[in-house]
Amino acid sequence: MSRCLLGDRVRYDGEIKYEPVLLDFIQQHFEIIGVCPEVEIGLSTPRPPLQLGGSLQAIKMTGRDDPSIDITEAMQNYCNQRPPQLNSICAYIFKSRSPSCGIKDIPLFNSQGEILQTIQGVFAHAIIQQYPELPISDENGLASRQQKNIFLDKVNAYHTLKMRQLLE
Numbered sequence: 001m002s003r004c005l006l007g008d009r010v011r012y013d014g015e016i017k018y019e020p021v022l023l024d025f026i027q028q029h030f031e032i033i034g035v036c037p038e039v040e041i042g043l044s045t046p047r048p049p050l051q052l053g054g055s056l057q058a059i060k061m062t063g064r065d066d067p068s069i070d071i072t073e074a075m076q077n078y079c080n081q082r083p084p085q086l087n088s089i090c091a092y093i094f095k096s097r098s099p100s101c102g103i104k105d106i107p108l109f110n111s112q113g114e115i116l117q118t119i120q121g122v123f124a125h126a127i128i129q130q131y132p133e134l135p136i137s138d139e140n141g142l143a144s145r146q147q148k149n150i151f152l153d154k155v156n157a158y159h160t161l162k163m164r165q166l167l168e
């Protein structure tokens, strides 16, 4: 789970983005591993906000207000190394609207500052590539009781399948 959703002070602006109802639901059913890609690559909190730019073939991660901040290589290395270490997980709940963790609608800017298209955040994309069948959501996709229950069913089914495969 994205660490900021746990209430940890890891966001770029140093603020807390606590989701108590979601966290209560998650804690009832799961053991939680909190992951913050930006902190795990060594960025401080608070830190300058980041954005995605370049092209789909060569996505760059740079400072939103200061393009001389370029963490593309560090994040790429992290995205190669971290997902395989998370092979015990049965779901991932991401923070929306983050260039690292967002699962959709993250703007990719060209050099003129125009939005070329919207994509997944780079770490979310790496997790999805590594575990294509993994149940995922962001906090917005788990707002209602019905959404939570559907997600829970998916995670249970994934867990059962994973256990079966381990026993084969």
Ligand code: SF4
Pocket (backbone or CB within 6 Å): 002, 003, 004, 005, 010, 011, 012, 035, 036, 037, 038, 039, 095, 098, 100, 101
């Ligand atoms: S959205 Fe992701 S990178 Fe940003 S603070 Fe939360 S966990 Fe860290």
